[in-house]
Amino acid sequence: MTIEFDQRIAEQLTEVTLNSSIQVRCGTSNAFLVTASMVEPLVTEFEMGGVYISASRPAPELIDTLTEIGVPLGSIQFIDCVSSALLGGTESPYTNISYVDSPIMLESILLRTLFHLRQMPTEQNFVVLDSVNALAIYNEERMLAEYLHTFINTFRARDVLTAIVNVPDQTPPSVLSNLDLYCTDLIDRGQVVIS
Amino acid sequence: MFGTPQYTRDRCVTGIHGLDEILRGGVPYGSTVLIGGTCGSGKTTMCIEFLVHGAKMGEACAYFAATEPSVKLLENVRQYSFFDMEMVDKGLINVFDMDVLYSWLGLTKATFDRDDIDALVKAITDIVNTIGVTRLVIDSVTTLCYKVPNDQLIRDFLFTLGKTLATQGCTSFLVAEITSAGAKAHWSSFGVEEAILDGIMVLGDIDRMGHLLRFIQVVKMRGTDHSRAKYAVELTPMGVMLTPMLKWGVGA
Numbered sequence: 001m002t003i004e005f006d007q008r009i010a011e012q013l014t015e016v017t018l019n020s021s022i023q024v025r026c027g028t029s030n031a032f033l034v035t036a037s038m039v040e041p042l043v044t045e046f047e048m049g050g051v052y053i054s055a056s057r058p059a060p061e062l063i064d065t066l067t068e069i070g071v072p073l074g075s076i077q078f079i080d081c082v083s084s085a086l087l088g089g090t091e092s093p094y095t096n097i098s099y100v101d102s103p104i105m106l107e108s109i110l111l112r113t114l115f116h117l118r119q120m121p122t123e124q125n126f127v128v129l130d131s132v133n134a135l136a137i138y139n140e141e142r143m144l145a146e147y148l149h150t151f152i153n154t155f156r157a158r159d160v161l162t163a164i165v166n167v168p169d170q171t172p173p174s175v176l177s178n179l180d181l182y183c184t185d186l187i188d189r190g191q192v193v194i195s
Numbered sequence: 196m197f198g199t200p201q202y203t204r205d206r207c208v209t210g211i212h213g214l215d216e217i218l219r220g221g222v223p224y225g226s227t228v229l230i231g232g233t234c235g236s237g238k239t240t241m242c243i244e245f246l247v248h249g250a251k252m253g254e255a256c257a258y259f260a261a262t263e264p265s266v267k268l269l270e271n272v273r274q275y276s277f278f279d280m281e282m283v284d285k286g287l288i289n290v291f292d293m294d295v296l297y298s299w300l301g302l303t304k305a306t307f308d309r310d311d312i313d314a315l316v317k318a319i320t321d322i323v324n325t326i327g328v329t330r331l332v333i334d335s336v337t338t339l340c341y342k343v344p345n346d347q348l349i350r351d352f353l354f355t356l357g358k359t360l361a362t363q364g365c366t367s368f369l370v371a372e373i374t375s376a377g378a379k380a381h382w383s384s385f386g387v388e389e390a391i392l393d394g395i396m397v398l399g400d401i402d403r404m405g406h407l408l409r410f411i412q413v414v415k416m417r418g419t420d421h422s423r424a425k426y427a428v429e430l431t432p433m434g435v436m437l438t439p440m441l442k443w444g445v446g447a
Binding site: 101104106108110112114115119142147154 | 406408427429
């Protein structure tokens with residue numbers, strides 16, 4: 001499978017600092033392209049390591065697809081919030097996945113991310129939260145807003161680049177406005193233009 | 196917090212991620228702290244990590260196992276990367292089976308009287324003196340107290356033990372098994388331990404939509420300002436990790 005990465009995302013990433021938090025808006029049809037276009041330069045161009053929190057789909061599936069399009073994943077640890085809900089979902093050959101029981105275990109997700117970051121050999125690291133709208137399926141709006149506030153500030157204080165992926169029209173309005181307020185940068189691919 | 200106090204007691208740094216921050220630097224030296232918790236809440240792991248941190252600093256530590264044989268305990272904690280069996284081999288962490296201690300002392304009765312309790316306190320104190328123990332864990336004091344027939348004796352036992360250990364400069368964690376960590380629960384099994392000890396930390400679970408989320412709360416700690424909020428707990432291979440619990444996720 002070949003994919004044409006969105007090069008403007010890589011260009012935009014050159015302008016952010018380590019303690020930035022980027023709100024990544026995408027649509028339902030381009031979510032994978034946008035996240036892949038973001039992760040690829042972080043790993044290859046900036047030689048960063050990171051934690052990818054996968055709440056939208058099982059991490060093994062994500063790893064397979066990213067590997068297929070040539071994104072090196074050696075320096076990425078995955079936190080899978082989906083597979084534990086599927087019988088047999090955690091039986092995977094990949095050793096770089098840790099499974100969280102449920103997307104409602106928000107504090108567990110944060111602590112596991114911190115744990116993996118402490119073990120990262122790379123000096124500069126990132127965290128991708130994919131995605132807010134997937135977490136919104138399980139979590140109450142106020143709790144999710146509170147979580148994102150804590151999440152963003154926790155990693156900013158540690159000079160870890162955070163990318164918060166969301167599909168705006170599937171994210172609760174108050175959560176979205178909190179993201180607007182707390183994130184320092186915006187990659188907006190929320191409107192898909194079909195030419 | 197009201198700024199830096201004029202006088203601060205020396206601290207025993209627990210080394211547990213986040214806990215020293217909650218305690219504004221650690222447990223005041225020589226304190227006897229009750230670690231009350233429900234089953235599976237992480238009491239033993241936290242206590243072992245407390246001892247491991249002491250051993251890493253060259254301190255002599257003692258663990259009195261009353262709920263499970265020491266062999267089984269050591270097998271269980273070896274899964275953690277923070278634990279190194281060499282600490283046991285080198286005598287930095289000394290693990291004692293309470294059953295063996297009872298046999299040494301000839302305490303074979305089903306219930307203990309005052310003399311038995313005095314003998315037990317003396318034996319523990321002798322061990323602390325001989326090895327120069329500065330960190331001690333009794334896991335659990337509940338199991339031990341089941342052999343003590345009344346509240347007054349339990350109170351005397353814990354008070355004497357705490358006082359003696361404090362005199363030796365030993366910071367102690369006494370584990371208590373509780374069945375519920377809710378708002379109306381006792382922090383200890385017998386309801387008397389909590390009043391006489393220097394500190395109380397409670398570990399438990401919050402049920403969030405059918406999933407149990409571990410938490411810890413420092414209810415009391417004499418000699419230091421501290422947070423009294425609930426913190427989420429994660430048991431990782433590197434040890435216990437804490438983060439403030441989401442306020443909208445705590446529930447009742």
